[in-house]
Amino acid sequence: MQRITPCLWFDDQAEDAAKFYVSVFKNSRMGPITRYGGAGANVSGRPKGSVMTVTFHIEGQEFVALNGGPLFKFSEAISLMVKCRSQHEIDEMWAKLSEGGQEGPCGWLKDQYGLSWQIVVPAWDEMLRDANPEKSERVMAAILQMSKPDMQQVQHAYDGR
Template identity: 55%
Template sequence: MKLPAREITTCLWYDSEAEEAVKFYMSVFKDAKMGRITCYGEEGHDIHGREAGSVMTVEFEIAGRKFVAINGGPVFKFDEAISFQIHCDTQDEIDYFWSKLSEGGEESVCGWLKDKFGLSWQVVPSLLPEMLLDIDTAKSQRVVKAFMQMKKFDIEALKQAYAA
């Protein structure tokens, strides 16, 4: 049975900072758009415990991708099992996203970071997949060796490792 294509929206669970997080992402991604905001009502208070009128969900878009941020409480936390990759064409783009998204969060290795809300991001050069998929495995292995020693990706260093 062939099913029609469906829209898939990423839902991000926050304790109580969904609107703050969306405003932060809107400041980082210049093409971001905020959508509708829904609020908790009296219904279900015995389950959700939220004050009527407080923000429940915030819809937003980044680069045409739809997201919903929900204030669902402290039950669930983000972890590295899910991350968002930002493919960057220039070192300036890598530096920009790395700086903005890691502020108040934490830097990791190989282009990974967590923002101040605990959401994981990978800030990667657009040319990396091409380098890693090169049929000359010596080239791709030199690139792997180089980036395994990096926190934030350095495009020039990757190009040098690839060309060596």
């Protein structure tokens, strides 16, 4: 049993969003769908029998998408970080997740549902913590200048090229 499961609040797009996320990531699957009964429908204002929650898994991580109505919206205060191993993977994740959404700075984007994502390379953490402050500063400056991450550009900055 996974102890912590992120719950993503949507107005009424939980099922569509879950299907979208499952389509983006290779190691993913849909889970059970629960529907509003009378009591939940009365409290939430959602129609009885409509989708309440959708469970889905991405890369072994369980998520729940909730149709809770228009009360809450996503913000940049929370994002999901995708660690990519290659430029091809960066390009693929960036294209799929930003389609219909909004590209941002430094590897950040919002998907079509307004959820924020960070597309990153794990090696960048090590580069940013390098004992040589000139190297880490060049890496940070390179990352701050890009929208979609460019592995080669960051590596050149790290190497001083």
